[in-house]
Structure formats: C-alpha cells, structure tokens
Amino acid sequence: MPDYFNEMFDGSNVRMPYRGLDDWSTEMPLELRNLKQSEAEALFRRIGITFAVYGEGGSPDRLIPFDMFPRVFGAEEWRRLEAGIKQRARALNAFLVDVYGRGEIVKAGRIPAKLVYCNEAYETAVVGFTPPKGVYSQIVGIDLVRTGPDEFFVLEDNCRTPSGVSYMLENREIMMRMFPHLFQALRVAPVENYPALLKRTFASLAPxxxxxxxxxxxxxxxxxxxxxxxxxxxxxxxxxxxxxxxxxxxxxxxxxxxxxxxxxxxxxxxxxxxxxxxxxxxxxxxxxxxxxxxxxxxxxxxVNICSAPGAGVADDKAIYTYVPDMVRFYLGEEPMLNNVPTWQCAREDDCKYVLDNLPDLVVKEVHGSGGYGMLVGPKSSKEQIAAFADKIRADPDNYIAQPTLALSTVPTFVDEGVAPRHVDLRPYCLVGETVELVPGGLTRVALTEGSLVVNSSQGGGVKDTWVMAE
Amino acid sequence: MRLSVSHVTTYRYDPPRRGMVQSLRLTPAVFEGQQAIDWRVDVPGGFRGAAFRDGAGDWVETVSLQGPMPEVAVTVQGEVETRDLSGVLRGHRETVPPVAYLRTTNSTELDPRLRELAGDALEGASLQDRLDQAHRLTSAVRDAIEYLPGRTHTGTSAAEALEQGHGVCQDHTHALISVAIASGIPARYVTGYLFVDDGNGHEASHAWAELHIEGMGWIGFDAANRCCPDDRYIRLGSGHDATYAAPIRGLAEGTGSETLEVAVKVSESSQQQQQQ
CATH class of the missing domain: 3.40.50.11290 (Rossmann fold)
Known part of the structure; x- marks a missing residue:
C-alpha cells in the first residue's frame, strides 16, 4: 500500500490551508450533515445541473455526487500552480501557431513530423491560417494530480472544449448558500467572475x-x-x-x-x-x-471559432509527452509543471515494457477520454489484464501507459464519518489578449474507498475547490 | 496548348429548396504548367462571399443562394494555356507539409488486398527510387481495376473498387492514393479537366493522384490513363480524397429530390486561328 499524501493532515497536525475546517467538520452533528447533504442535492436538482453518463445506463439526468468537504489550496501553493498552468497554456498555443505555420519545432527535430502531421486531430484545412492574435485554445483545461506537498503532475491537457466549469461555479454557489458562516470566517478567493473573464477573452479575439x-x-x-x-x-x-x-x-x-x-x-x-x-x-x-x-x-x-478547428493536435495523448519540450522551445523556460512519465506503445521498447508491467500501470487510448477504454493495472483482474494486453498487441499505436500515481487525498464525507478519498484537479486557464486563471477549478473525487478513478463518467464526485486569499 | 473549357453543373430540386451554400474549388491552380487566360465562375442568383487561398494552394470561394430555388446552375467558362511538365507540379505555392498526406480517409482506407497490391507492385523495386515506385504503383492499380463506368458510385472506397475490379477515374485515384500511402509515399486527390481529342464527347471532368517524391516535389499520376499529366490536363484543386477535393461542395436547405446534370466540354482553343 503506497503512502498517499493527505492534503489536510500531516500526521495529527492540520495543514495550514485547512485550518478552520477541522472544527467545522468534527463539530457538525450527523443530523445536520444529512440535512445539508439533502439540501445540496435539492439545490442541484432545482438549478437542473445534471450530467449524462455514457455507458452506465440509468437516467441521463443523474446528478454528479457532490461532496461538501471542500478541497483547499494555500495562497502560496496556488501561486506556484498558477504560474505552471499559465506557462503550459502559453506553450500549447505557441505550438499550435507553429505546426499550422512554419513548423519550426518539427524542423528542429524536437518532435517527430508524423506524430504531428499524421495526427487525426491535425486539420490540413486550416494550415497557413492563423486565428486572431494567434490563439487556438482559449480555454485550456489542464488535469493535474498531486502526490506530495510540492509535487504536481499533469495528467493531460484539454485544448478543445474542456467541460466541467459549470460545476466549479455551481459548487461554490451552493457551498456559500449552505455554509455562509464559513465564508465569513475564512478568506476564500472568489471564482464567480469566471463568466465575465471568459466573455472578455472571447471579445478580445474578435476577427x-x-x-x-x-x-x-x-x-x-x-x-x-x-x-x-x-x-x-x-x-x-x-x-x-x-x-x-x-x-x-x-x-x-x-x-x-x-x-x-x-x-x-x-x-x-x-x-x-x-x-x-x-x-x-x-x-x-x-x-x-x-x-x-x-x-x-x-x-x-x-468570424472567429473558439477553440480553433485543429487545436486538438496539441492535447493528443501522444503529443503530451512533448509538452515540456514545447515550454523550453517556445518560451525558453524550464517547465514548472511535470508530466507523468509516459510510455508510448507505438515505440517497440516502450510497448514491451508496458506489456511486461501491466499490473502496475495505467494504460489509456491515445484518443480516448472520459476514463473509457483504459486499464488500471493494480485494480484489474488477471483476465482483464490479459484481454487488454491483446488489445495493445493488436494496435500498439493506439495506447500509452503511465505508472499508477499515488494521488493525494482530501477528507470526504462518507457513511462512517469523514475519510480520505483520492482527488484530481482541473483548472480552466483562459487565453485571450492576456492569460487569466481564476483561483479555483474542478476537483473530482473518487468516492469509492481506495479508487483512483475520478472521472465523473465513471461515478466520481465533485468538490468545491478553495484557494485561500493572502 | 491552349484549352477552352465550358463546364455547367445544374442541380434541380423538387420541391424547390429554401436556400443553398456552396464551397467552390473551380479556379485553375497557379503553377508553371498552366496559366488561366480568362476564367469565369458564375452562379446566377448566387451571392458571392468569403474567398481565400487555402494551405494547399487552392482558391476557394463561397456562394450562397436564397430560395425558393427550383434549380441552381454553376457555370465555368474559360481558357487556359498549358505546358507539359511531365506531371511535375512546379512553382505551386502551398504550405501543407507533404507528410500530412500520409493519412488515409474512409475512401482510401487500407485493407489487406490493397496492401498486397502495393507489396506485389514494389517487389524487386529499388528502395531509393521513389519515382520508379510511383510508376509501378500506377500501373498496378490500372491493371487491377478495369475502366468500366456504372459499376461504382461516389461513395465507393478504394478497397471496394479493388475487390470489384472495375471502376472509373475516382476509383483509380483512391486506389493509387491508398497504395502510395501504404508504401510510405504521401499522396492526394486532384481534380481538373482533361482534353481528349477523339471527337466523341469523352468525359472531360477528370481526377488523378499526386504523389510526393522526395527531392522532386508533387508529381501527378493518372492511373486511369497510365500516364503523368501533360498539357492536355488542367489542374483545379486537391484534397485527401474525392470528397475533400471536390470542385463543388454544396448543401441545400430542406428536403426533397435532387437531380444533377453535368455538361463539360474541353477543346483546343481556336484563339490562335482568329489572331492570324
């Protein structure tokens, strides 16, 4: 059992950002908690926020479970994250300008030509055309996981139309309605100006x-x-x-x-x-x-179309490996956010390693999303692993693999009280004339004990994400 | 050679449609092998809109029409001075990297038979001599698919045409693109006109493939006629397959039946005689 980083507790000490939430959660009687939980659900239903879950059957109007225990970042933690996220968003856009223009990164031999130009998401129809201000991806959703106090890894980039930002906004609104005193006592940075910022971003990119x-x-x-x-x-x-x-x-x-x-x-x-x-x-x-x-x-x-047609070539899982190189190549900076080490099954050596180590790895389809078509080695049976190995052998180019990460945990309300559950984070970086990031994002939580799959399409839940003001 | 083109495409709708938008690639490409002397594209009742040169070097125009619209005619009239460059697309300005044409589409998707055709064609061929490989692939496609109109339709894929063993220039072109890509040679679909001096109204709208040969650039290969384009050919535009390269892509609003009539005439221009 790996040692998971608990974002709230360092041993028996409460970490700084979470001070003020310890008493709140331990002093809340079960009755009140249940009342609040059903109140939250009623609010979500009333505003109509639902999420159709593909492949799970049942009602398409199912609610995503909302966990009331917030996920919290300290001001300093967030400042470092913010710098890394903005850096990555700038590099991804620079890459798109380049590969639909002169292709310098390919000519410099930093990324294989075929990986870019034969990519399904590469649109020959827009070659030579540069969208307003050279912005292809106006909303960059970067999926992050945390494994330690200062260790963050990027799981994937979403340069097309990352969804979920409505949850960021609704989760906050509902938390403020249910626990107004928390927001009076603690200084949580606001996220509600996101729609105004998004509008300003689009307006700055008129044709x-x-x-x-x-x-x-x-x-x-x-x-x-x-x-x-x-x-x-x-x-x-x-x-x-x-x-x-x-x-x-x-x-x-x-x-x-x-x-x-x-x-x-x-x-x-x-x-x-x-x-x-x-x-x-x-x-x-x-x-x-x-x-x-x-x-x-x-x-x-x-007219301007956002995100730009063809932007998907930057968030392809096979291109992902090269994003740190993009940061160095276009910005001349060292990447502040790390990638998860990734094996490309398209490479023979990598593929062999992956097939030999499937029980320890997470394997994903290059073009997949939403947690479908993936294998979580440590959580899979021998039969599932053998079946997946056949799929990889049949079409190695279609798969990448990563180590199973020790995702951090955040306290979460469960039947027995409060217990740690694994989380990830999707912040929404806005790229227009300027690059903006609201202090927050969507925290997804794997509600099943021990589970590392947080996708809402696989039954994960969501939490409000707080960034403490200075 | 100076070629004169008259090309009328008429769509008839029953009942009349509410409107239509068309994207046209009907202007001769700009390269050393041809020069338009005079060229007009007319769509009576149409409203001309967005026009631009795309990354593949094609001139693209937009036309929109407001209904009620029982019929729409797209008329092309013009003269082009052509030169025989043995198929080489010299002096053509484009920015799409050739590697991008190593991708197949539904129409050019490879199957075991196409791979086998490519493999057999290149058996014993020099690995370095890409030009020779291109010629071998062109012959192999023509040998495998006999020219026979009416057996295939616009949606027929390369694999299906090969299985039937019959087809028209679209099928030859799709098959040649497939086998070229299977052999690691970037390939694309080209549309245009062909002057056939046989006096019996041979189909003059034509399609062929271009293969990218390292060190030489894009070169046309017409599998249907077992040759490289010369001064009898007028090149319009290109794309990954027939759909993407189509000279006219249009969509009419509403539903109902649609009939299409195409009349193309390509002749040697009498201009020189008149000048004397």
Missing part, C-alpha cells in the same frame, strides 16, 4: 473584419448532448446567445444568426461540438449539426 462590440454566441450540438446544461449555463452567465447550427447561416463574408428582428452578424463562436461537425462543406459532409460554409468565413477572417 479582423469585426467592427464595434463583437457579438458572441455559444454553438451547441443540442439538448441531447451530455454537456448541454453547461452550454446553456455559460450562455446565461455571459449574457450571450445559445445557438444550434440551424440558427446560424453563412452569407457573403460573414456568419449570421436568425433572430426575430432579422439576421444579426456573429463575430465569435464558442463551439461546443467537435471539428468534424462544424461545417459539412469542409469536414464531414453528413453532419447536420454545423453550419455550411462556416469554415470558409472563418478562414477568410469573417
């Missing part, structure tokens, strides 16, 4: 042809999408239109929105659908979700 105040719209695949709640929530919070493909059309050099007062020009589109579906005249011809001709308007500077 060249836009004059005046840019009109922003969120493009959703529709209410069947598992993240639809978030799309409509963000549109509300930002005060912008929520549209589907059929609400937009292309005419002349611009993209327009149908409204009761006639067509209105749209300047910035925050699209929450995949590249393939954006425009049937450029990508998949059978897509009914997008807007015909939109890519032509984008490529000629009439």
């Amino acid at each position: 060249a042809k836009c004059e005046g105040e840019p009109r922003i719209a969120i493009l959703t695949p529709g209410h069947f999408n598992s993240a639809y709640y978030e799309h409509s929530f963000l549109a509300d919070m930002m005060g912008v239109e929520l549209v589907e493909g059929k609400d937009l059309f292309v005419e002349g050099e611009y993209c327009w929105m149908r409204t009761t007062e006639g067509p209105k020009r749209v300047d910035v589109i925050y699209r929450r659908l995949d590249d393939d579906f954006i425009d049937p005249l450029c990508f998949r011809p059978d897509s009914m979700l997008g807007v015909p001709g939109l890519m032509n308007v984008y490529r000629s500077g009439g």
Whole structure:
C-alpha cells in the first residue's frame, strides 16, 4: 500500500490551508450533515445541473455526487500552480501557431513530423491560417494530480472544449448558500467572475473584419448532448446567445444568426461540438449539426471559432509527452509543471515494457477520454489484464501507459464519518489578449474507498475547490 | 496548348429548396504548367462571399443562394494555356507539409488486398527510387481495376473498387492514393479537366493522384490513363480524397429530390486561328 499524501493532515497536525475546517467538520452533528447533504442535492436538482453518463445506463439526468468537504489550496501553493498552468497554456498555443505555420519545432527535430502531421486531430484545412492574435485554445483545461506537498503532475491537457466549469461555479454557489458562516470566517478567493473573464477573452479575439462590440454566441450540438446544461449555463452567465447550427447561416463574408428582428452578424463562436461537425462543406459532409460554409468565413477572417478547428493536435495523448519540450522551445523556460512519465506503445521498447508491467500501470487510448477504454493495472483482474494486453498487441499505436500515481487525498464525507478519498484537479486557464486563471477549478473525487478513478463518467464526485486569499 | 473549357453543373430540386451554400474549388491552380487566360465562375442568383487561398494552394470561394430555388446552375467558362511538365507540379505555392498526406480517409482506407497490391507492385523495386515506385504503383492499380463506368458510385472506397475490379477515374485515384500511402509515399486527390481529342464527347471532368517524391516535389499520376499529366490536363484543386477535393461542395436547405446534370466540354482553343 503506497503512502498517499493527505492534503489536510500531516500526521495529527492540520495543514495550514485547512485550518478552520477541522472544527467545522468534527463539530457538525450527523443530523445536520444529512440535512445539508439533502439540501445540496435539492439545490442541484432545482438549478437542473445534471450530467449524462455514457455507458452506465440509468437516467441521463443523474446528478454528479457532490461532496461538501471542500478541497483547499494555500495562497502560496496556488501561486506556484498558477504560474505552471499559465506557462503550459502559453506553450500549447505557441505550438499550435507553429505546426499550422512554419513548423519550426518539427524542423528542429524536437518532435517527430508524423506524430504531428499524421495526427487525426491535425486539420490540413486550416494550415497557413492563423486565428486572431494567434490563439487556438482559449480555454485550456489542464488535469493535474498531486502526490506530495510540492509535487504536481499533469495528467493531460484539454485544448478543445474542456467541460466541467459549470460545476466549479455551481459548487461554490451552493457551498456559500449552505455554509455562509464559513465564508465569513475564512478568506476564500472568489471564482464567480469566471463568466465575465471568459466573455472578455472571447471579445478580445474578435476577427479582423469585426467592427464595434463583437457579438458572441455559444454553438451547441443540442439538448441531447451530455454537456448541454453547461452550454446553456455559460450562455446565461455571459449574457450571450445559445445557438444550434440551424440558427446560424453563412452569407457573403460573414456568419449570421436568425433572430426575430432579422439576421444579426456573429463575430465569435464558442463551439461546443467537435471539428468534424462544424461545417459539412469542409469536414464531414453528413453532419447536420454545423453550419455550411462556416469554415470558409472563418478562414477568410469573417468570424472567429473558439477553440480553433485543429487545436486538438496539441492535447493528443501522444503529443503530451512533448509538452515540456514545447515550454523550453517556445518560451525558453524550464517547465514548472511535470508530466507523468509516459510510455508510448507505438515505440517497440516502450510497448514491451508496458506489456511486461501491466499490473502496475495505467494504460489509456491515445484518443480516448472520459476514463473509457483504459486499464488500471493494480485494480484489474488477471483476465482483464490479459484481454487488454491483446488489445495493445493488436494496435500498439493506439495506447500509452503511465505508472499508477499515488494521488493525494482530501477528507470526504462518507457513511462512517469523514475519510480520505483520492482527488484530481482541473483548472480552466483562459487565453485571450492576456492569460487569466481564476483561483479555483474542478476537483473530482473518487468516492469509492481506495479508487483512483475520478472521472465523473465513471461515478466520481465533485468538490468545491478553495484557494485561500493572502 | 491552349484549352477552352465550358463546364455547367445544374442541380434541380423538387420541391424547390429554401436556400443553398456552396464551397467552390473551380479556379485553375497557379503553377508553371498552366496559366488561366480568362476564367469565369458564375452562379446566377448566387451571392458571392468569403474567398481565400487555402494551405494547399487552392482558391476557394463561397456562394450562397436564397430560395425558393427550383434549380441552381454553376457555370465555368474559360481558357487556359498549358505546358507539359511531365506531371511535375512546379512553382505551386502551398504550405501543407507533404507528410500530412500520409493519412488515409474512409475512401482510401487500407485493407489487406490493397496492401498486397502495393507489396506485389514494389517487389524487386529499388528502395531509393521513389519515382520508379510511383510508376509501378500506377500501373498496378490500372491493371487491377478495369475502366468500366456504372459499376461504382461516389461513395465507393478504394478497397471496394479493388475487390470489384472495375471502376472509373475516382476509383483509380483512391486506389493509387491508398497504395502510395501504404508504401510510405504521401499522396492526394486532384481534380481538373482533361482534353481528349477523339471527337466523341469523352468525359472531360477528370481526377488523378499526386504523389510526393522526395527531392522532386508533387508529381501527378493518372492511373486511369497510365500516364503523368501533360498539357492536355488542367489542374483545379486537391484534397485527401474525392470528397475533400471536390470542385463543388454544396448543401441545400430542406428536403426533397435532387437531380444533377453535368455538361463539360474541353477543346483546343481556336484563339490562335482568329489572331492570324
């Protein structure tokens, strides 16, 4: 059994950021706790925040379990994290500008050409076109895990349209409603300006042809999408239109929105659908979700599409290995955040190592997400491991492997009281004219004792994430 | 050679559609092998919009139409002065790295038969001589797929065409792209026109492949005709496969039946005679 870093307790001492929460949790009678818990659930239901969980059956309107025990960072801890996250977000964007432009990093031999240019997420359709201010990924969601007081590792980068930020905002709101005295007694940095910052980020990236105040719209695949709640929530919070493909059309050099007062020009589109579906005249011809001709308007500077089509090549799991090199290459700095050591099954030596050590490793699909199609070696049976080994042998290029990390724990309310459970963190870094990070993020928690899988699609829960003000 | 092109594509809708947007790649490529003397693309009733040159060097235009729209005609009229460069795409400006064309699509996806075709074609070939390999692959594809219209459709993949053993230029091109990629040679789909001097209205819209040969650049290979493009060819645009390279990609709003009529005529221009 590895020794896990407990973020609240150092032996019997309460670590600094958590002071003030010890009494709160131990003095809360069980009855009150249960009352608060059902109150929280009622609030979540009333605001309608749900998350459809693929592959688990049951109701698509299931709530993600919310744990009331907050996850807390000290001001100094956060400052270091923030610097590392912003650094990484800048490097990822610099990489995208480069690989759709001159390709210097490839020419310099720092990253294999095929890995970039033959990548499924590399869009030849946007080669040579640079989006406004050279920003491809406006919202960079960086998944982090902690293994010690100063040890953070990046699990993966999400440069397309990372979801979950609505939980960051809702979790905070509900905590403030239920435990107002905690927020009076403790100085927790606010996160509620995130929608305003997001809007400012988009507005700063209006296309060249836009004059005046840019009109922003969120493009959703529709209410069947598992993240639809978030799309409509963000549109509300930002005060912008929520549209589907059929609400937009292309005419002349611009993209327009149908409204009761006639067509209105749209300047910035925050699209929450995949590249393939954006425009049937450029990508998949059978897509009914997008807007015909939109890519032509984008490529000629009439509209901005966020995240930029093709941004996915930066967050591919095979490219991930090279992100520390990107930081050095583009920024001339040493990376402040470390990668998890990663074996590429596409490499023969790595693949052999992976197959020989499956019981100790976590294996993921290169293009997978949401915790599907992965193997957690230490938690798998011999049969599961053998079956997975066959999958790797059949298509080694499709897999990467990482050591099983000793994820930190945070106290969590369980039936028996309070017990440590493993967590990760997804902060949302905004890249526009400036790079911004609200002090917080989404903490996901593996509610099952001993479990290291925190994905909400695999039954994980969420916590409010606090950053203490100085 | 000076070639004169007349190309009319007519879409008829029943019932009339509410509107349509088209993305057009109907302008001759700019390179040393050809020069447009005069070129017009017209879509009566259409509203011209976003136009730009993409990373592959193609000129892309957008046209939108408001309904009710019983029919839409896209008319191309022009003259192009061509030169025989033995298929070499010399002087063509583009920024997409050739390696990016080592990717297959649904239409060019490899299967064991295509791999076998590639392997057999290159048996005994010099590993260094990529040009020779390209010629061998071109012949092998043409030998394996007999020219026979009507047996395949626009959605037929390279693997399906090879299995049937029949096809048209689209199938030859998809198959050649597949086997080239299987052999590690970047390859893409090219559309254009072909002048055939046989006086019986031979299909003049054409497609062929371009293979990227290290040290020489992109070179055209027309498997259907077992040759490299010369001055009888006019090059429009390119893409990973027929869908992505299509000269006209359009989508009409609404539902109903659609019929398509294409009339293409490519002739040797009489311009020189008139000048005398």
